[in-house]
Amino acid sequence: MSTLYIAPGACSLASHIVVRELDLPIHIEAVALRTSDSPIHRINPLGRVPALQVEEGVVLTENSAVLPYLADLKPGTSLFAPAGTLERAQIQSWIGYLAAEVHTASFRPLNRPERYSADETAHPGIRAQAQVQLLKAFEHIERHLTDRQWLVGERYTIADAYLGVFASWLTRIGGPFEQLIAVKKLRENWLARPAVQAALKVEGLL
Numbered sequence: 443m444s445t446l447y448i449a450p451g452a453c454s455l456a457s458h459i460v461v462r463e464l465d466l467p468i469h470i471e472a473v474a475l476r477t478s479d480s481p482i483h484r485i486n487p488l489g490r491v492p493a494l495q496v497e498e499g500v501v502l503t504e505n506s507a508v509l510p511y512l513a514d515l516k517p518g519t520s521l522f523a524p525a526g527t528l529e530r531a532q533i534q535s536w537i538g539y540l541a542a543e544v545h546t547a548s549f550r551p552l553n554r555p556e557r558y559s560a561d562e563t564a565h566p567g568i569r570a571q572a573q574v575q576l577l578k579a580f581e582h583i584e585r586h587l588t589d590r591q592w593l594v595g596e597r598y599t600i601a602d603a604y605l606g607v608f609a610s611w612l613t614r615i616g617g618p619f620e621q622l623i624a625v626k627k628l629r630e631n632w633l634a635r636p637a638v639q640a641a642l643k644v645e646g647l648l
């Protein structure tokens with residue numbers, strides 16, 4: 443059986459949710475992050491989650507690969523779209539945007555400024571600019587969601603499972619992010635899904 447390595451509340455929550463949405467026979471293993479003795483270092487040399495051990499010695503990493511791979515284990519699922527369709531490319535486009543612009547370019551410097559400067563006095567400035575970038579990234583999503591409930595094709599997909607995780611992280615920041623009404627609505631609809639509730643419960647977040 444494959445094993446999905448996750449950390450409670452981390453971006454791996456999206457893959458965990460998809461496993462539950464599709465009722466996939468995948469073992470969920472929670473690991474600690476940023477500790478040298480965590481088992482994640484044996485699985486993913488980068489020490490990051492999500493990491494999907496497909497079989498002994500075969501590990502798939504990166505949300506942008508793990509989410510589509512999981513969805514393709516259930517061909518025909520409404521969470522994704524068939525190969526060669528525009529909808530599939532649109533779902534992948536949003537996953538790319540979330541991974542690059544929202545996670546890596548914005549949340550990472552906001553949460554881990556020490557990775558951008560060893561000078562602690564620079565950290566408040568890095569955080570402030572990261573928050574500006576994060577707001578811009580979410581304003582783009584807000585505009586897109588103004589006349590639709592989900593990111594692509596009027597139905598919940600793996601891109602929404604992923605966006606819901608980042609939208610839930612916004613609640614820790616508040617301020618201008620509370621004005622993003624469409625994002626808030628998506629977060630509420632995401633939170634109401636039984637698979638999201640089940641994953642949050644297992645991760646000890648309810």
Ligand SMILES: N[C@@H](CCC(=O)N[C@@H](CS)C(=O)NCC(=O)O)C(=O)O
Nearest residue numbers: 452453475476490491492504505541
């Ligand atoms: N580009 C990776 C980023 C994964 C990532 O940064 N995961 C975080 C949790 S949200 C992590 O494992 N951080 C631990 C670390 O960087 O040491 C992806 O999209 O899967």
